[in-house]
Amino acid sequence: MIYLDHNATTPVRPEVVSRIAEVLALPGNPSSTHAAGRQARKVLDDARDQVAAACGASPREIVFTSGGTEANGMALSGISAEHLIVSATEHDSILTHAGESGLPYDVVPVDSGGSIQLDVLESCLRAAKGRMLVSVMLANNETGVLQPISEIASLAKEHEAFIHCDAVQAFGKIPVDFEALGVDYMSLSSHKIGGPKGVGCLVVRAGLDVKPFVHGGGQEMGRRSGTENLPGIGGFGMAASMVPDLLAQMEELQQWRDSLESDMRSASNDVVVMGDADNRLSNTLNISMPGVDNDVQLMALDLAGYCVSAGSACSSGKVSVSHVLQAMNVPPDIARTTLRISLGWNTQQQEVEAFAEAWKDIYSRKAAKAAP
């Protein structure tokens, strides 16, 4: 099987697996004061340093969580805001929390390329009452489209709004610097960067507060209770320390992605790429196969030995059309025919080339069948 679904999750890097195995062998609870506890505590401290260094934050700004979803939930419900402003293409965990928060909220539309409409954002900021929280993702998980976060952060600051950034999908694919982005809160996840599942973090600007989301023993400086997922956090730290390696690979991945794209386009003039081609992650390709529904493509690709997806993993069980593509005004009959192909740290060039052939082969068979 060839795996080209790195935006859903990534295989854990061998160095990270070794680190996890090492940590799993430690018996202690990091809150215990005896030697075993202190040894476990050191795993937490080291990982906190590693994650902070990888995202341009300071260690005490890192609050470990059970993953990106929890970090997003914590940001949206733990910040004392009276009005929420989110973009239309945010991850479900942001949109759901906004809907359930009981607070007034605006959903800022995106243009057909997937970029947030800054003028609308600005008028929302102007119109809203009370302390606002703006939450916009750095890179979209389905299309890879990048949002101008620094610019959005400046706008938010002008209106004295808090700004949260879901950087889960961007981390490890473009340089992410918490300080330089100028945001107040930022979510990261381990399993998108070659780390284990079940761990992530919310970065909280020093001096700012976040109300606990999970109550209890008061771990993570009272911000997130529960015995820490030690092997997960240790693995996350190791994966974060290897982010420079991931970034160094991106140029190559982009070349492969671009030739894949042009190869696919050569099959038909009607092939459409979702999202602004000049402003997206280098590893991501969201592309249509004219006239062939994506479930048909996925079945054929699975038989041929390729793993890709029709959108985000958490919603891939649902039949509904992606809310991201809907927000970009992609006509439903095209949205239905799109696949997300995402490359990652262990992708090989020949895998991408073979995929292109398989995709074209399926297209010629299915399109021929569909033709009268």
Place this chain on the structure above:
Amino acid sequence: MADIPNRPIYMDYQATTPLDERVLEAMMPYFAEHFGNPHSTTHSFGWMAEEAVEKARGRIASLIGASADEIIFTSGATEANNLAIKGMGRAYSHHRNTIITVETEHKCVLESATQMAREGMNIVYLPVGADGLVDLDIFAAALNDDVLLVSVMAVNNEIGVIQPIREMAALCREKRIFFHTDAAQALGKMPLDVVDMNIDLMSLSAHKIYGPKGVGALYVRRESRARPEPVLSGGGQEGGLRSGTLAPALCVGFGEACEVAAAEMDADLERLQCYFDRIIGALCAPERGVQLNGHQRQRFPGNINISIEGLDGELLLSSIRDLAVSSGAACASAVSGPSYVLQAIGVPENLAEASLRIGLGRQTTDAEVDYAIDFLLQAIEQLRKKA
């Protein structure tokens, strides 16, 4: 003194347990080889991960007599307790507005209850007797038409006493009150059957039963139609009750830990009872000024909480560095002051400050127990002389 090669000796099994080798072996393939996202429904990496998660879910369910679809994975027992209490409160407080819990519950239950009080609910904290147990008459008298949920832990984390949850749950079922139990310290250590015991919600943890940290579960009885409001929402995983990508390696580890516990629980328990009797027999005597906290028999024998008269607690802990024991709950280790659990059972402050929780478990050996007894007796004697 008996000779022990590996020191410090780990005797803090209530804080966390070392990973069982079988669990480690079961988990490792799910990091690199079978790394799929269990929610990816479009390819075999996803399906394989999902299959592993579902198998684990079944194993956890079977250890408590539940069915697999009643198990909601969480990041641990803390999150499960949060989901049970805050989730049920938020979903049904318009219907009934009281939650009953006990003074000696784990911090995360108490903190969740406090949060619900902030959100307008009425919280009743039942006292415990000197033996650490809730009096059933007091309990029955507290139940009324406004009670939505009762939350009582099965085994106390600090003193190991077993609450009469079967009797309590039966009373609650009669009155159509939801019964939740935090079974983090009970799972895999004593038989639990949610059907037989009339339990509606049960919180579970993997790292207390030789599984990995970072994973737990909430059992939600299907027939009760209880549906806590999710604490974590988003992608809609776990039937909408708990969003977020599941970690198959952790789920598999939890499942394996349950499988091993089902097979070894009886033998573990028998061995721990012997150790308990030996340690208590050697240490606890009025003339020595050492007392066991909590009920003598209605308890999990792997938890030995003792108070030592006339000693300074900190001095005691620092003089027994060879034994990794604790003075109470791990999460409260950084907090000074006597344990609220010991205070609730009426242990005087000076005694509560000089308390040790000795936690024994599957990897505890005969030799370690002998060494611990000799070592503690000697340490107590020396400290007494100094004092």
